[in-house]
Amino acid sequence: MTIPPVMSPTVFVVDDDEDLRDSVVTLLRASGYVVRSFVSGDDFASKYQQTQPGCLLLDIRMPGIGGLELYQQLLLQGRRLPVIFMTAHASVEIAVTAMKSGAIEFLEKPFESQRLLKLVAQALELDAAWRQSESRFERLETAVQELSATDIETLDLILQGESNKGMATRLFISERAIELRRQRLMRKLKVQSLAELLQLTITHRVLAEVRQLQRNEQGRVPTLNRIQ
Numbered sequence: 001m002t003i004p005p006v007m008s009p010t011v012f013v014v015d016d017d018e019d020l021r022d023s024v025v026t027l028l029r030a031s032g033y034v035v036r037s038f039v040s041g042d043d044f045a046s047k048y049q050q051t052q053p054g055c056l057l058l059d060i061r062m063p064g065i066g067g068l069e070l071y072q073q074l075l076l077q078g079r080r081l082p083v084i085f086m087t088a089h090a091s092v093e094i095a096v097t098a099m100k101s102g103a104i105e106f107l108e109k110p111f112e113s114q115r116l117l118k119l120v121a122q123a124l125e126l127d128a129a130w131r132q133s134e135s136r137f138e139r140l141e142t143a144v145q146e147l148s149a150t151d152i153e154t155l156d157l158i159l160q161g162e163s164n165k166g167m168a169t170r171l172f173i174s175e176r177a178i179e180l181r182r183q184r185l186m187r188k189l190k191v192q193s194l195a196e197l198l199q200l201t202i203t204h205r206v207l208a209e210v211r212q213l214q215r216n217e218q219g220r221v222p223t224l225n226r227i228q
Contacts, residue, residue, distance in 0.1 A: 007051070007052055007053055008034045008053075009033075009034065009053045009054045009055075009124045009127065009128070010033075010034045010035065010036055010052060010053070010054035011028050011033050011034065011035045011036075011054055011055055011056075011057060011120055011124075012035075012036050012037075012038065012044060012048065012054055012055070012056045012057065012081075013025055013028070013035060013036070013037045013038070013057045014037075014038045014040070014041060014043075014044045014056065014057065014058045014059060014062070014067070014070075015037075015039075015057070015058075015059040015062070015086065016039055016040060016059065016062045016063060017059070017088075018039075020109065021037050021039075022037075024037075024057065024116070025037050027113055027116070027117070028117075028120065031117055033120065034054075040062055040063060040064050040065070041058075041062055041064060041065035041066065041067060041069070041070035042064050042065050044056075044070070045065070045070060045073065045074075048074075048079070048081075050078070050079045050080075053124075053127055053128065053131055054081065054124065054127060055081060055082040055083065055084065055104070055120060055123035055124050055126075055127055056071075056081050056082065056083040056084070056123075057083075057084050057086060057116075057120070058070065058071060058083050058084070058085055058086065059085075059086050059087065060085055060086065060087040060089070061087060061088075061089055067085055067086075067087075068085070071083055071085075071103075080130060081127065082104050082123035082124075082126045082127050082130075083103050083104060083123075084103065084104050084105050084106075084107060084116075084119050084120070084123060085103045085105070085106045085107065086107045086109060086111070087106075087107075087108060087109065088108070088109040104119060104122060104123045104126065105119050107119070140200065143188065143189050143190070146188065147185070147188060147189075150181065151181075151184065151185050151188065153171075154167070154178075154181040154182065154185050155185060155197075155201065157170065157171075158182070158185075158194070158197065158198075159198070159201060164178045164179060164182075185197070
């Protein structure tokens with residue numbers, strides 16, 4: 001089996017101001033970051049793949065699709081990426097809207113190089129944490145989806161705190177049958193103890209709830225078109 005190459009985190013810079021874009025790219029590359037630049041939101045949207053880790057430096061006012069509208073679209077499409085908004089035309093309304101959209105920070109041009117580098121480092125750390133959580137959830141989700149109806153029934157009773165004897169009584173089967181069910185369940189989920197089984201199951205449920213909350217938040221992204 002071919003193992004896919006690990007992608008290096010990339011800082012995506014989207015700004016129609018060529019001079020500023022080039023200076024930001026030069027600064028980031030000199031600091032050791034992998035950088036890709038785009039002249040417009042449309043250019044970025046057509047080329048970015050969700051599997052690419054990194055963060056987004058995004059100008060708010062650009063010809064065509066503006067930065068706020070672009071990020072709204074990314075969220076609604078489930079393409080989550082930490083973003084640092086940049087603008088030379090600051091206003092309280094725009095700043096508030098940017099932060100409500102999930103921005104790591106809102107920067108008014110011109111900004112200090114060291115502040116930008118600090119924020120980029122934080123954004124890349126956040127992206128790595130998001131992706132690790134997502135990867136863990138996907139592994140757990142796959143394992144849970146492969147469980148049979150009998151496995152799910154057994155797992156639910158375990159989570160309710162039922163003993164083997166209590167489970168056998170409720171299901172009208174022998175305690176030996178319950179033991180075999182437990183063994184099969186733990187083998188499928190690749191755990192060695194009841195404590196591991198409980199930890200894995202609770203982790204899966206927590207991550208599922210977090211994912212649902214994130215989807216709900218994405219569905220409540222404020223309408224931004226009037227700010228462009």
